[in-house]
Amino acid sequence: MSSNPQRSASLDIITFGESMGLLFPEGVRGIGQGGSMAQSFGGAESNVAIGLARLGCRAGWCGQVGDDPLGAGILKALRGEGVDVSHGKQTNIAPTGLMLREAVRGKVSVYYYRAGSAASRMTPADLDASYIADAKILHLTGITPALSGSCLDTVREAIAIAKNSGVKICFDPNLRLKLWTLEQARPVLLELAASADYFLPGFDELKLLYQTDDKEEILRHLGELPGTVIVKSAFDENWIVKGGVVETALPFEKAPQVVDTVGAGDGFCAGFLSGLAKGMTLPEAVRIAGIVGSLVVQAQGDWEALPTLREVEAVLHRQVHIER
Numbered sequence: 001m002s003s004n005p006q007r008s009a010s011l012d013i014i015t016f017g018e019s020m021g022l023l024f025p026e027g028v029r030g031i032g033q034g035g036s037m038a039q040s041f042g043g044a045e046s047n048v049a050i051g052l053a054r055l056g057c058r059a060g061w062c063g064q065v066g067d068d069p070l071g072a073g074i075l076k077a078l079r080g081e082g083v084d085v086s087h088g089k090q091t092n093i094a095p096t097g098l099m100l101r102e103a104v105r106g107k108v109s110v111y112y113y114r115a116g117s118a119a120s121r122m123t124p125a126d127l128d129a130s131y132i133a134d135a136k137i138l139h140l141t142g143i144t145p146a147l148s149g150s151c152l153d154t155v156r157e158a159i160a161i162a163k164n165s166g167v168k169i170c171f172d173p174n175l176r177l178k179l180w181t182l183e184q185a186r187p188v189l190l191e192l193a194a195s196a197d198y199f200l201p202g203f204d205e206l207k208l209l210y211q212t213d214d215k216e217e218i219l220r221h222l223g224e225l226p227g228t229v230i231v232k233s234a235f236d237e238n239w240i241v242k243g244g245v246v247e248t249a250l251p252f253e254k255a256p257q258v259v260d261t262v263g264a265g266d267g268f269c270a271g272f273l274s275g276l277a278k279g280m281t282l283p284e285a286v287r288i289a290g291i292v293g294s295l296v297v298q299a300q301g302d303w304e305a306l307p308t309l310r311e312v313e314a315v316l317h318r319q320v321h322i323e324r
Helices: 044-054 069-080 129-133 149-164 182-193 203-210 215-222 264-277 282-296 309-316
Strands: 011-015 020-025 037-042 059-061 064-066 089-091 098-104 107-113 135-141 168-172 228-231 237-242 245-251
Touching: 011 044, 011 264, 020 069, 037 044, 037 069, 044 059, 044 069, 044 135, 044 264, 064 069, 069 089, 129 135, 129 149, 135 149, 135 264, 149 168, 149 182, 168 264, 182 203, 203 215, 228 282, 237 282, 245 282, 264 282, 282 309
Parallel strands: 011 059, 011 135, 020 098, 064 089, 135 168
Antiparallel strands: 020 037, 098 107, 228 237, 237 245
């Protein structure tokens, strides 16, 4: 039975997926070249949740990590950022996933150790339907269904719960060809895009999903989707597309310097969702998304560079920083 669409949701946005431990060399050496390693964590969905919390939204993350120090540290850090992790689980059946990242001579490489991880063991039974039903928006990415067949089943069940409860669905394809082939990914991602109220692909992802570089053909395909499409990075613009028509094209928010592009897409998504949660128009929400993305690339870190609401408002209102 569908819930009342006018209800007061306890959380603005709920998301779930894999959050992994992260190790990266300190200094200029690459992995395996000696030297010390720093540690953090990362994951598209948990990054978005942190970004939302910093922007003043009530965000929840309900993924699964191992019953190990990495998993405990991830939950602690998310909780410390103001993200609700009351439905985050630790399990002793599998470890928390791990990724190693290096930046050598300007080239960033990532190595994943996530096969058989705790997150890949998620099943529909791990979902709490009432938790999803009590949110305004459910945010999903194309990373989770790539982890395992049971994760794909879990994503599908979460979508069914959301639709039955009047909860809007946001889907970022986050195409990761290290996790599956394009042939494996394409039908699944297009299926999930057709279930979304808000679909947030990059233009390069659309070229791969629809197997064409032709703008008009891509727009024709997007016109077959029932929801609103926010196309990122399309000819130095972000597009709002409805019915296969670009209703609004917003120019990129220029970043005065680019330090690290990791997490920019997650920041964009967090900014967009924060705008929706606060009742902004679509163009206003995309504008906020662009500002958040531009701020993220000006500092290092998967989620550490995500800005606060005050920082975003300073850019929005063109406030000049004065060091006193």
